[in-house]
Amino acid sequence: MKFKLLFGALPAFLTVFLAVRAASAAPSAAGESASGTNVIRQELVQAILGGGGQRQALLDKIADSGSGVAAGILSAWTMQEVYLYAAPDGSTIPVTLESQQDAAGTSRAIRIDDGGFLKDASGKELRFGQSDLNAAYTNIRLRRQIQQALDTLALSAADPQARRAAAVKLGYSQKPGYVPILERRLAKERDPAVKKAIHVAIATLQLGGPSAAVQMAAVNELAALKSVGSLDTLTRLAANANNNPQLENRVKAAINSIQEHIRWVQFYGTLFHGISVGSVLLVVALGLAITFGLMGVINMAHGEMIAVGAYTTYVIQNLFGSGFAFSITLPFSIGGKAIAFGLNLPGLNASGWFYQSYFLFAIPLSFLSAALAGLLLERAIIQFLYRRPLESLLATWGVSLALQQIFRMVFGANNVQVSSPNWLLGHFSLDDVSLDYNRVFVVAFAIVIVLGTWILLSKTPLGLLIRAVMQNRDMAGCMGVRTGRVNMLTFAFGSGLAGLAGAFLSQIGNVGPSLGQTYIVDSFMTVVVGGVGNIAGTVYSALGIGTADQVLQQLTGSPVTGKIVSLVAIILFLQWKPGGLFAMRSRSLD
Amino acid sequence: MRRSFVNTESIVVLAGAIFLIVVLPCLNAFTAPQSWLHVSDFTINLYGKYLCYAMLAISVDLLWGYTGLLSLGQALFFSLGGYMMGMYLMRMIGSLGQYREPIPDFLVFLGWSNLPAIWKPFNSFAFAMMMAVLLPGGLAAVFGFLAFRSRIRGVYFAILTQALTYAACLLFFRNSLLMGGNNGFTDFKFIVGYNLNLSATQRGLYICSAVALLFVYLLCKWMTSTKFGKIQRAIRDSETRVLFSGYSTAHFKLFVFVLASLIASLGGVLYVPQVGIINPSEMAPDHSLEAVVWVAVGGRGTLIGPILGAILVNGLKSWATRAYPDMWLLFLGALFIFVTLFMPSGIIGLPGQVRALKKKIQDRGRPAPPSDLTGAAPLPQPVPANSAAAPGRNASKPG
Numbered sequence: 001m002k003f004k005l006l007f008g009a010l011p012a013f014l015t016v017f018l019a020v021r022a023a024s025a026a027p028s029a030a031g032e033s034a035s036g037t038n039v040i041r042q043e044l045v046q047a048i049l050g051g052g053g054q055r056q057a058l059l060d061k062i063a064d065s066g067s068g069v070a071a072g073i074l075s076a077w078t079m080q081e082v083y084l085y086a087a088p089d090g091s092t093i094p095v096t097l098e099s100q101q102d103a104a105g106t107s108r109a110i111r112i113d114d115g116g117f118l119k120d121a122s123g124k125e126l127r128f129g130q131s132d133l134n135a136a137y138t139n140i141r142l143r144r145q146i147q148q149a150l151d152t153l154a155l156s157a158a159d160p161q162a163r164r165a166a167a168v169k170l171g172y173s174q175k176p177g178y179v180p181i182l183e184r185r186l187a188k189e190r191d192p193a194v195k196k197a198i199h200v201a202i203a204t205l206q207l208g209g210p211s212a213a214v215q216m217a218a219v220n221e222l223a224a225l226k227s228v229g230s231l232d233t234l235t236r237l238a239a240n241a242n243n244n245p246q247l248e249n250r251v252k253a254a255i256n257s258i259q260e261h262i263r264w265v266q267f268y269g270t271l272f273h274g275i276s277v278g279s280v281l282l283v284v285a286l287g288l289a290i291t292f293g294l295m296g297v298i299n300m301a302h303g304e305m306i307a308v309g310a311y312t313t314y315v316i317q318n319l320f321g322s323g324f325a326f327s328i329t330l331p332f333s334i335g336g337k338a339i340a341f342g343l344n345l346p347g348l349n350a351s352g353w354f355y356q357s358y359f360l361f362a363i364p365l366s367f368l369s370a371a372l373a374g375l376l377l378e379r380a381i382i383q384f385l386y387r388r389p390l391e392s393l394l395a396t397w398g399v400s401l402a403l404q405q406i407f408r409m410v411f412g413a414n415n416v417q418v419s420s421p422n423w424l425l426g427h428f429s430l431d432d433v434s435l436d437y438n439r440v441f442v443v444a445f446a447i448v449i450v451l452g453t454w455i456l457l458s459k460t461p462l463g464l465l466i467r468a469v470m471q472n473r474d475m476a477g478c479m480g481v482r483t484g485r486v487n488m489l490t491f492a493f494g495s496g497l498a499g500l501a502g503a504f505l506s507q508i509g510n511v512g513p514s515l516g517q518t519y520i521v522d523s524f525m526t527v528v529v530g531g532v533g534n535i536a537g538t539v540y541s542a543l544g545i546g547t548a549d550q551v552l553q554q555l556t557g558s559p560v561t562g563k564i565v566s567l568v569a570i571i572l573f574l575q576w577k578p579g580g581l582f583a584m585r586s587r588s589l590d
Numbered sequence: 591m592r593r594s595f596v597n598t599e600s601i602v603v604l605a606g607a608i609f610l611i612v613v614l615p616c617l618n619a620f621t622a623p624q625s626w627l628h629v630s631d632f633t634i635n636l637y638g639k640y641l642c643y644a645m646l647a648i649s650v651d652l653l654w655g656y657t658g659l660l661s662l663g664q665a666l667f668f669s670l671g672g673y674m675m676g677m678y679l680m681r682m683i684g685s686l687g688q689y690r691e692p693i694p695d696f697l698v699f700l701g702w703s704n705l706p707a708i709w710k711p712f713n714s715f716a717f718a719m720m721m722a723v724l725l726p727g728g729l730a731a732v733f734g735f736l737a738f739r740s741r742i743r744g745v746y747f748a749i750l751t752q753a754l755t756y757a758a759c760l761l762f763f764r765n766s767l768l769m770g771g772n773n774g775f776t777d778f779k780f781i782v783g784y785n786l787n788l789s790a791t792q793r794g795l796y797i798c799s800a801v802a803l804l805f806v807y808l809l810c811k812w813m814t815s816t817k818f819g820k821i822q823r824a825i826r827d828s829e830t831r832v833l834f835s836g837y838s839t840a841h842f843k844l845f846v847f848v849l850a851s852l853i854a855s856l857g858g859v860l861y862v863p864q865v866g867i868i869n870p871s872e873m874a875p876d877h878s879l880e881a882v883v884w885v886a887v888g889g890r891g892t893l894i895g896p897i898l899g900a901i902l903v904n905g906l907k908s909w910a911t912r913a914y915p916d917m918w919l920l921f922l923g924a925l926f927i928f929v930t931l932f933m934p935s936g937i938i939g940l941p942g943q944v945r946a947l948k949k950k951i952q953d954r955g956r957p958a959p960p961s962d963l964t965g966a967a968p969l970p971q972p973v974p975a976n977s978a979a980a981p982g983r984n985a986s987k988p989g
Contacts, residue, residue, distance in 0.1 A: 296745075298745055298748075330917075381927060381931065384931060385930070385931075389744065389745055390654075390660050390744070390745065390748065391930050391934070393660070393745070393748060394879075394882060394883070394886060394926060394930050395926060395927045395930035395931065397879050397923075397926060398883075398922070398923040398924065398925070398926025398927040398930070399923060399927060400923070401919045401920075401922055401923035401926070402919065402920050402923030402924060402927075403923075404919065405916070405917070405918075405919035405920045405923070406920070408916075409916065521752060521753055521756045521875065524749045524752075524753075525749070525753055528746060528749055528750075560760050560761075560763070560764055561764075563757075563760055564757045564760050564761050567753050567754075567756065567757035567760075568757060570753065571733075571736070571750060571753065571754065572736075574740065574742065574746075574750065575736050575739070575740050578740040578741060578742055578746075
């Protein structure tokens, strides 16, 4: 089967996906322990109160700790917000003032040595105005030392992202004095992404370096690291390096190699975007491939089945939150009484991980609700129109209009807010190519449901019946297959797939009454291009159209032009292959 | 029976034509505004709009009802005609626009100071009319040639025409096309020297629309009664048989497609000066689908049906969007479902359906009022034997 070919790459892809998730989920830095914090606080007190010679050593020590507490106090110190309290017993206690002030403009003082509030002998909290206390001593030199300690602190922060950001910032500072700090950190650093950022920062700083040899080495380093961020610095260096042709050539070569790298990154980025857009299209079109492709029913309300799934996700989210309520008042009255009906569902008021898990419940429920809607649609209307495909188009368009209006009445004409669970937010980078979690998720999701559909159709008894009825409804009926029932289940399954698509689309786009309309033309085109009656064709055509769409958007520089070009391209493509990519071969006419 | 139907039809058409072309404008022009016979300018304008829609409906019917080609892109040709007229009307504004510049306002807004080349010839009414024929006709010829050559038909044809109008809609939304983008054209002042704000001009345009509709009706009536019309219907009922009898069906279909696009374009040309605006939403896919509803409601495969459907559904829409703005779409959707399921031959076929039902009931010897029909939910295939069957469904239907 064609599916074998298609899924050959699946295990490899899944492994990469899982590995990446695992890597990012592992705790990358231990939290600060209470005793460690205490030591640092003592050191800070010594540094504030102590003399000049001791300070540098203490600051270096503090800087290496990566402590968040220390960062806050050090920056307060440079801003003259660390105060000295002369205690009655003659000792001096350094404090910071709480930001919250009372009516008299005074606030409680926080002791630096233990983090508690400053109290007098009777245990009463003392309050001070800013002018009541003397600020701890600083001067320009000391502030510079503190600033350096702060930068180093950021380099050793617990969060790898923060460490990276700090390294990048130091790299752009154009102060070669940071090189030793960075090198010290590099020796301790474990995280490969941070390591790379530090390498880049050091090399970028060395570009302005003391000798041509150092500069040369730095340029080579940057070229080898393919650092996109240092492109500007390199370009500036190329413009200023006229007196050294060897260096200039080297810099130009480095710029070229980095630009080449950027082109590749863009290429892979576009490819990934294309595949993810194609996967969205695939998820949306797969249901249609069943109802339209296999059953021959033109369901213009397919888009509204997607919206049913999306709104189900919205309702489930609200049920996990504060509940869901709606009411409709009909614009006319019977017997002088206005007709109104509504629904008020209490919410679970969940929070934390339980609230975040709402999406896991929403996925199966959106499938079920859309499948139920599809079942009703099939029983009420479509079952009468199997032999009149053009008319099923018209009737289901009527359903689509009515459903859109019902969505408007129940959920309002505006888009509703569906918040993504935390675990779908964010992104990770693979060699500068940024991959969003929700896009990776949609690709995986598409693979899972294509696989599920394929198993259902080719490996289960129901699938056998479905294929028999689709190939020849009358003959299957003669063989004792209850075709009406099979049609009903098939249509419900196709609609349920649309509901799944809706659950997913709610995570990456807006959910509104006309959500389905956005996708309906595209998904029909996908099925037609793939070849009607062929699921594998739909898979290829969705991925192909998605990628082509993204590439054309890049080339033409505008999403709309890209879309127009791809629509025209599809029309022309059907000239060449009127039956789609994988046309069904048949001897029958008409 | 067939003969008497033709007679009835000609009487209805004659009466309708006299009413629409002579009586309504006279009532508008020569009666006092207080008189109960008076027809307001607003009504004349509204009817003018309906008649233009009726031309669009006939173009859909010529394809769908007579040739079995469901085109979901007829609103595109309608709008293209409208845009050509709109370009002429925009030029006729002259320097009277908001910016008091000799070029259309939106071009000033986009930073143009001279007229772009594509706009220059539209000072001439004749050129605009020529383009209103050439552009929709040319597009229909190219698209139809490509589609029919590769034997795209049925559902695929419907979906492709929908994609075509969707693509065009997206294209016209772009400002860089220099067609007014989102807002399209509006604020027209003059047409061939007459002031568009005068009720006499509007009345004249209305009469033009009514006459044009009559002309389109007669043309289609004549065409469908010739041998050509027979082949057309044969293609609808079984294209393969026609093909095997030695006819090049692609050429026939192409001709009908181009002709239908020109009829739609004519409707658009007359529509724009009466409505006073044309913008890309006019060619959105739903508009074409709506035109298909008019035909289905009126009765396809007839020429009176689409006209009746266009006027009735739009009249209903005008009323319902004012009275129940929230419910209108529900209503339209329900109407659509109902007509498709229970009235496959539309209003025109209703008497036939009622007769068939009566006969059926008499045969069973169980009397029941025929009004049951409207509420009859559990009829699985309520297509009476002698009503016009769905196209392409009954190959042995007598032509």
